[in-house]
Amino acid sequence: MRFLQLSAIVLLVCGTVVLACFVGKATIDGYTIFSFNPTDYPTTGQFGDFVGGVVGTFFALSGTLLIYMNFKEQTRENKRSAFESSFFEMLKLYRENVSEFRYKKFMGGEYDMYENRQVARLIFEEFIECYREIRKYSNSKNELDYLHPVYAKKLRSIAVKQNPEIDIIEMASIDLAFLIVFFGLGEEGEAIIKANIINKFSKDYYYKLIYFIKLKPKRSNASRFESWERLNQLTYENFHKVIEDLYQARKQPSQPKSSFPLVQDFDMGKAYNKYYGGHQFRLGHYFRHLYQSYTYLNDHPDLSEKEKYSYGKLYRAQLSTYEQALLLVNSISSLGMKWEFQADASDLAGVSSNLITKYNLIKNLPGGHLSGIRYKTYYPDVSYENEF
Incomplete structure (x- = not known):
């Protein structure tokens, strides 16, 4: 022109x-x-x-x-x-998605109803709980104790491309924790998780790990939750012995054999509601819509890069800090790697869009890490607000 x-x-x-x-x-x-x-x-x-x-x-x-x-x-x-009409309609749908968030959770001795952005905070807090439980269970520094060699190689290649300082064991733990929180550990959710990780993780590792996480009941089941807390207070050696005894007795849960009274206290023959019920019905549509909005913006041929960033910044301003935190862990997990770490299946060129970095989508995260997750390691080129 x-x-x-x-x-x-x-x-x-x-x-x-x-x-x-x-x-x-x-x-x-x-x-x-x-x-x-x-x-x-x-x-x-x-x-x-x-x-x-x-x-x-x-x-x-x-x-x-x-x-x-x-x-x-x-x-x-x-x-x-025409673009603005579609873009602002997407922005409106995003706001409607968030406004429809509802989550009834047992807190402080009673059930409370949480709405809108409060739900994002609760889901992220559940993720952090699950992540810490996985890290407590996984004490080895040898990646092949957890990962299939082919998958370990893939994660290393991602680390080399993104940042060689990335700890792939930490990355795999984030992936597992997000899958558990997203799908839950009900019968259907557990089957989906196992299908997702069967060729990625060592079977001996993930079968026992998932069994351990399934031991955690909802807080409303006070006696069993108290047993769960006692389990997590044990020394590392006894902690794993109790889990192993419970795992070996899974086919006869009412008659576990163990020298630890805590094994009997779990009373595995009795039905209970698992703590991680899953949030796929809340987060599935939310993340799909968010991803489609940014790919629509990023792929638009009639906007300059400066204009794209301006619209992307406007959209990002709608995301709360906890939504950005959920987007972070989603993008590290195998469910959301197409945001940055690997190309979308529809991209014939096989080139990642780098949407997180390009639009600074986690710009407002506080500090240098979230509950031990060093997010700047995964996204070193994002212009974080706290750096100014």
């Missing part, structure tokens, strides 16, 4: 210069264009032919370019209007 504008100006200047030179030369030679003497009409006509044929061509070309530029600009504005 800049080239066309410059070309139109050059043609206009050239036409003006040619006209000025022609009129000046004619005046010097004694000819006059503005003559009412009939004998001068043939000469005047020749002047008109020259101006119309030569000078007029410059002006006509310049005018054509200006008209074309105006048409292009109008087309661009129409496309921008």
Whole structure:
């Protein structure tokens, strides 16, 4: 567009210069264009032919370019209007998604109803609980004690690309914790999780780990929850012995054999509600819509990069700190790696969009880490608010 504008100006200047030179030369030679003497009409006509044929061509070309530029600009504005209509509709749907969040949870001895952005805070707190429980269970520093060699290689390749300082055991723990919180440990959720990780983690590790996490009941089951807390207060060695005894007795839960009274206290033959019930019905649509909104913005052909960032910043301003924290752990997990760590399946070029970094989507996270998760390690190029 800049080239066309410059070309139109050059043609206009050239036409003006040619006209000025022609009129000046004619005046010097004694000819006059503005003559009412009939004998001068043939000469005047020749002047008109020259101006119309030569000078007029410059002006006509310049005018054509200006008209074309105006048409292009109008087309661009129409496309921008269409984009903004869709974009702000997406923003409206996002707000509706958040406004529909509801979560009834047992807290402080009674059930309380939480709504809207409060729900994002509670879900993230559950994630942190699960993450810490996984880290407590997983004490080895050898990645192959947990990960399938092929998957370990894939995570290392991501770390090399993103930041060599990334701890892939920590990354895998975040993945497991988010899967558990997202799908829950009901019969269906557990099956989905196992299908998702069967080729990624050591079977001996994840079967026992998931069994351990399943031991955690809802807080409303006071006696069993008290047993769960006592389990987590044991020394590391006894902690694993109790879990192993419970795991070995899973086929006969009412008759566990163990030297630890705590094993009997869990009373595994009795039904109970598991603590991690899952949030897929809350977060599934929420994250899909958020991702589609940003890919729609990022892939739009009629916006400059500066304009894209401006719209992305407007959208990001709607995200609470806990929503940004959930987006962080979602993007590290296998469910959300397409945000940054790997290309979306629909991207034939196989190139990641780097949406988190490009639009600074976790810009407002506080401090340097979240409950031990060093998020700056995963996204070193984000311009964090707390760095200013």
